[in-house]
Amino acid sequence: MSGPLSLEPGDGHDTLALRLATPRPPRRRPRWALDDATLAIRLPGHGPDEEAVSTLAAELADAIGPAVHPYEVAALLEAEGLSASVIKERYGHPNLFSLATALYERVPRTFPEPPPAPDPWRPDTLRCLLRGVLFALPALAHLLTAPLWSLTRYAPVLIVAGIASWAWGQALGHRAHLRLVTGRREASGTLFAGSLLGAAMATALALIPGPDTLALAVAAGQSLYLAAAGVLLVLARERLLLAALSPLIAGAAVLPWWEPGPLARAGLPLLALLATLAAAGHVLWRGRTGPSAPHAPRTPVRASLPYGLFGLAAAVLVVLTGRQQPYAVIALTLSMGPAEWLLYRYRGWSVAALRGSATPGGFLLRSAGVLAGCLGAYLLLLLPAALLTGADPATPLLLAAALWTALLLQAFGTAWPPALLCLAAAASAGAVTALDLPPEPVVLPAVCAAAALCLAVCALRVLGRPSPHA
Structure with a gap:
């Protein structure tokens, strides 16, 4: 039985629903976007279907919440x-943008935090610790060869050659790191020519006091080792260097129980030196066989000058500290591994602080906290070793603070301020020591403290801004 259906305004019936005879096949679209089997004919002038729009807003809340403009919702x-027909017939909106605006206004704005990004500065802990050990292992050569020659007589020659090698190596x-950006072949060429020139220059300094065959031989061995070890460390071949030093380690390990004799005492360090030279030569040869970059830009040599001056100043300060506290220098050398690890950690934690800061002032406070935490952790790590030496820990701790902060600034490309500050400290302490001026014992810790304070202020000024960490 059928009859007319009243659709007069105000009678409570404003929609005529007609069931289609054959449903459409399912489509791979969301349920709310499908044209279902019911055709809705909406009377004109009644506006949007608020209930349907609210249901759609609830279903799409997660996708609409992060939107910053209705156009993003329209694109979604x-x-x-x-389709346009669904928008008009089911939701009662004239077009896509009208519905998108309604959805945008109904759903509150939400800005979910992005997933945590991987730390690009995560350090290799084992590698950092190994580098610290490798810095100190060459001292075993002096332990083995001590009965064969007078260390007191030749110490000035070795110190001068060592200072020169340190500055040149820096x-x-x-x-070499700049050339590594161009290619391994170019870096290998730079290291080969530079290491030979540096070793020759440091060895030549042994001739200044006068011709002495033994002094020249010892200085040449030290300079060649430092040059070859520098090559392996720059090219990240620490394990190869450790293997090359194994004869030295084995000889020093048996000294408490066995007297190796003059031949072994001289032969084991020589064998370690030859192995280090062979390893460096092998690595450089393999690097030179790689592809070349003939049109790569070359950085001026003067760009490396402040790094060499810093190496000179650091070497002088370490030597002056060693005159008063030789065992503290060994502890300081071993701590270079953890110091390098903390440099990586500073960069990673600074990036995290940048992501968690909303204002430049907030980042400055976080950056100061990261700097204080890293520097404090380094000094706390060095303090027990300095106390074990039985000397006043103030000088090695202040020197360590100055050197670590200077290395931090250099890692961010700020080279001249740390070089000049450390040079001023080294020149002041060196002049007082050389001229035997009073008060000599307190000058070194005083200049180290002043340098550390100035470097910390410089680090906060340079690294307390977001741009170096972006």
């Missing part, structure tokens, strides 16, 4: 396949 609806290492 269009991408999901919402500058060469910086230049």
